[in-house]
Every structure is written in structure tokens, then in C-alpha cells.
Amino acid sequence: MDAIEGQNYFYPNRWARIILESAEEIVGEKGVAALLNMAGLQQYIGNYPPDNMEKEFTFTEIGKLQQAFWEMYGPRGARVFATRAGQQSMRDGLTRMSSVARAAQVAMKIGSLDRRIETGLHFFAKLFNTVSDQKVNVWSDDDYWYWEITKCPMCTGRTSDRPVCHLAVGVLQTALSWASEGKQYRITPTECIAVEGDRSLIKIEKTAIE
Numbered sequence: 001m002d003a004i005e006g007q008n009y010f011y012p013n014r015w016a017r018i019i020l021e022s023a024e025e026i027v028g029e030k031g032v033a034a035l036l037n038m039a040g041l042q043q044y045i046g047n048y049p050p051d052n053m054e055k056e057f058t059f060t061e062i063g064k065l066q067q068a069f070w071e072m073y074g075p076r077g078a079r080v081f082a083t084r085a086g087q088q089s090m091r092d093g094l095t096r097m098s099s100v101a102r103a104a105q106v107a108m109k110i111g112s113l114d115r116r117i118e119t120g121l122h123f124f125a126k127l128f129n130t131v132s133d134q135k136v137n138v139w140s141d142d143d144y145w146y147w148e149i150t151k152c153p154m155c156t157g158r159t160s161d162r163p164v165c166h167l168a169v170g171v172l173q174t175a176l177s178w179a180s181e182g183k184q185y186r187i188t189p190t191e192c193i194a195v196e197g198d199r200s201l202i203k204i205e206k207t208a209i210e
Helices: 013-039 059-096 098-107 113-131 166-179
Strands: 010-012 055-058 135-140 144-151 187-191 200-205
Touching: 010 013, 010 059, 013 055, 013 059, 055 059, 059 166, 113 135, 113 144, 113 166, 144 166, 166 187, 166 200
Parallel strands: none
Antiparallel strands: 010 055, 135 144, 144 200, 187 200
16 A cells, blocks of 8 residues: 555554553653654654544554554564554553453453464454454464454555554564463464565464463
């Protein structure tokens, strides 16, 4: 998705605010100001989006912010920062959206651990699809769960020679740890819209890391 098209798709203000607040915890207020300057999003310096679920923060802005991480810290640094921001975003999101978290816990009460995790993944995919314009599909085989993004804010307006959806990896790491009561899983982006793909695909190994 190019930047022009991305102006027509949105994240809720609260989610964008959580991303920025999470980034501030990692790089500080001045670091976020530098990121926003580099992204051409100076209007948000000291003026984060409001704490509501109105869909007003564009995919183009998400893509610019993620690209600024890439340019400021290089691919490895951007991966680390984006993953940590995704982790913190999900932690903050679970805290702020406690009713959503409780509903997910009710949905995951029955069945095996694998079944509970898959139920949680479907629940969170439905949440993304309902309250944002991001589109997520979830399925599984014997060895993996798959998180497929067909309309991806992290890739909007970007081209790369490697996957760039590390914010989603961080979100999934925290979601899986929460759903499994602390277990860790290997999560790998394998396809990416920014790498001339028609989808972004993240594979999650079903065997927990020892």
C-alpha cells in the first residue's frame, strides 16, 4: 500500500498514542521528538493523539513512524525498538482495555493450551479487524500458527529487502505470553508487503521455547 492510499485507512487514536508512549519509555521524550521530526510528523510532538478509539491516525503516519525508527537506528536497532514498542503497546493495551482482556480470558478458558492460544489469536485478530482498518487472518497447521496481515499499516509507503513488521512481532510476543501464562514462542516474519509481497505473514512455532 502506498502512502497516498494509506491516508484512507486508520488506527484508533488510542493505539497510536500507546505506540508513542511506549516509544517514549524506550528512547525518552527527546528521542520521540527526534523520531517524529524525522517522520515529518511534527504536529504530534508534545501533542500525542487523544486517548479515544476514534479511527483518525492514518496508516501512512504509522508507516512513516516505523520508517523513522529504521532510518535513525538502522535495521537491527529498528527491529529491537519496534519489537519492544509492540510488547509495551500490547501490555498497555491489555491494561487500558481491561474489558477486552477479560472477554478474551473467558473465551480461552476451555481446551488444551494450543487451543486456548489459537482462540486468543482469533480473538485479537477480530479486535484488529473491528476497531481498526488493519486486516488480519489466523490459521494453523500441525507445527505453526499463522498471523496474516493483508492490509498492513507498518508496511504502508515502505519498501525493504527484509520484513519490517516487527511492531506486530512484539504485540504477538506479549499476547502469547499473556495467553499461555508466561511461555515464550518463536515468532518469525516470513513474508512482507514492503518486500513486494501481497501480504505480511508471521509464523509462530507451536512448541514453546524451553
